[in-house]
Amino acid sequence: MTNDESPSPRTQPxxxxxxxxxxxxxxxxGLSRGTAGNVSMREGDLITISPTGAVLGNLAPQELAVLTMDxxxxxxxxxxKEYPLHLALYRRDPEARAVVHLHSRHAAAVSCLPPWSASSALPPITPYFVMRVGQTPLIPYAPxxxxVQAEGIENLGFAFRAVLLQNHGPVTAGTSMAAAxxxxxxLEEACAIILALGDQDPVPLSAQATADLSRRYGSPWSS
Structure with a gap:
C-alpha cells in the first residue's frame, strides 16, 4: 500500500x-435448542429469515427465505411462521437491521410471570439490562x-427494542446482528437474575440512575 492509499473499509457480511x-x-x-427460534436481517426492503423448522446451529446461506416488508x-x-414478529419490529423502527427470536429458558420462564409494569416485564435490575436492552413489554399470549400478536407489537405507543411474548420467549431487534x-x-441474563432471586423482593436501579443510563446509551426506558 502506498502512502496516499487509505485502508479499505471492513467488509460487512x-x-x-x-x-x-x-x-x-x-x-x-445453548440459547436455541432443537428447532426453537428464528433469526432475520433486513437489507433495503427485503428481509432474509431462517426457514420454518430450521435448527439454528445447522443453517446454510442457500437455505434461507426472503420476504418483502409486507x-x-x-x-x-x-x-x-414467526415472521410477522420480525416484520413488526422492522416496521416500528427504520433503524432496525436484525431481529432475533428465541425460546431461551430463563426468558421463557419470566414470560410466564406477571409483568413488572405496563411497559416492561422486568424492572431495571442491572445497568447492562437498561443499557443493552431497555424496557421490554410483555406481549399477551397468542398462538x-x-x-394479531405482531399487530399488537407494531401498534404499542411507546419505544422499545425487545419484547417478551407471554408463555413463549423473547424477541430482540438491533441496528446490527451483533446488537440484536x-x-x-x-435479556436472558437479566431474566436469570430475576429467577435466582426467587421470592425475595429485588431492589431495582433508582429512577434517576435508570434515566441517566437510558439517556447516555440511547436505550428506551419510560417506566
Whole structure:
C-alpha cells in the first residue's frame, strides 16, 4: 500500500452469512435448542429469515427465505411462521437491521410471570439490562405465528427494542446482528437474575440512575 492509499473499509457480511453466523453462535451458547427460534436481517426492503423448522446451529446461506416488508415470500424455502414478529419490529423502527427470536429458558420462564409494569416485564435490575436492552413489554399470549400478536407489537405507543411474548420467549431487534444478539443474551441474563432471586423482593436501579443510563446509551426506558 502506498502512502496516499487509505485502508479499505471492513467488509460487512451479507445477510445470509450474518444469519448463519448468528444461528451457530446462539446455538453454541445453548440459547436455541432443537428447532426453537428464528433469526432475520433486513437489507433495503427485503428481509432474509431462517426457514420454518430450521435448527439454528445447522443453517446454510442457500437455505434461507426472503420476504418483502409486507410479508410477500419472494425466494427460498417457506419462512418461519414467526415472521410477522420480525416484520413488526422492522416496521416500528427504520433503524432496525436484525431481529432475533428465541425460546431461551430463563426468558421463557419470566414470560410466564406477571409483568413488572405496563411497559416492561422486568424492572431495571442491572445497568447492562437498561443499557443493552431497555424496557421490554410483555406481549399477551397468542398462538405462535398469529399475526394479531405482531399487530399488537407494531401498534404499542411507546419505544422499545425487545419484547417478551407471554408463555413463549423473547424477541430482540438491533441496528446490527451483533446488537440484536447482545440484547438477546443480556435479556436472558437479566431474566436469570430475576429467577435466582426467587421470592425475595429485588431492589431495582433508582429512577434517576435508570434515566441517566437510558439517556447516555440511547436505550428506551419510560417506566
Amino acid at each position: 451479507s445477510a445470509p452469512a450474518a444469519i448463519v453466523q448468528a444461528g451457530h453462535h446462539l446455538s453454541s451458547l 410479508g410477500a415470500h419472494v425466494a427460498g424455502p417457506r419462512p418461519s 405462535p405465528g398469529d399475526p 444478539i447482545d440484547a438477546a443474551t443480556e
